[in-house]
Amino acid sequence: MPRKEQGWITFQTSEEERKLLEEFCQLSQRTKTDILRELVRGLSQDSSPPPIPTTQEESKAEKIAETGTAKQQKPLKVSSRNLLKGVVTKVRKGEVSSQVTLKVVHEVELTSIITTSSVEELELSEGTEAYAVIKSTDIAIAKD
Structure with missing residues (x-):
């Protein structure tokens, strides 16, 4: 067959x-x-296709193609074995610590308690792409 x-x-x-x-x-x-x-x-069925690039994004891509230069980002390297990409669905800020919830594959949501200063440094807000970095029983949050 x-x-x-x-x-x-x-x-x-x-x-x-x-x-x-x-x-x-x-x-x-x-x-x-x-x-x-x-x-x-x-x-x-509910997933929407990726957005069509705007004129600004297209001109940025054209400039990169013309000059051959773009801001190179180093890939995130971590020792943890489990790294899940997701989208921030909720941020509850506290004075010292904050709750950050990420939606990852299959509509699974993971919540992590991290410092409020980390939330601000990573510029985490609803809709931001981030990673759940799982090491043993801890879930850390990372961003490109």
């Missing part, structure tokens, strides 16, 4: 994309198939 009829999906990736997937698999200690299934399951 051909693979297509068995539910197989085959696609090409760039070398960079392949390396990203392999690194994520190592960090999360899961297989490529598990990661890709999780991503597909995370797509829902």
Whole structure:
């Protein structure tokens, strides 16, 4: 029976994309198939497609293409084995500590108590993309 009829999906990736997937698999200690299934399951009928770039974003992309320069960000490197990207859904600020809730895959929400100064330094607010960094029983918050 051909693979297509068995539910197989085959696609090409760039070398960079392949390396990203392999690194994520190592960090999360899961297989490529598990990661890709999780991503597909995370797509829902309610998900909206990515926004169309505005004229300002397009001109910025054109300038980068022309000059060949862009602000290079170093990838986030951490010793924790579990790193989940999500979107901040709630920030409850206190004088010293704050509660930050991230929505990650499958509508799962994780809440972490971090210092209020960290919330301000990371510029966390509703809608901001951030990472849940899980080490043992602690959940830390990180941002690109």
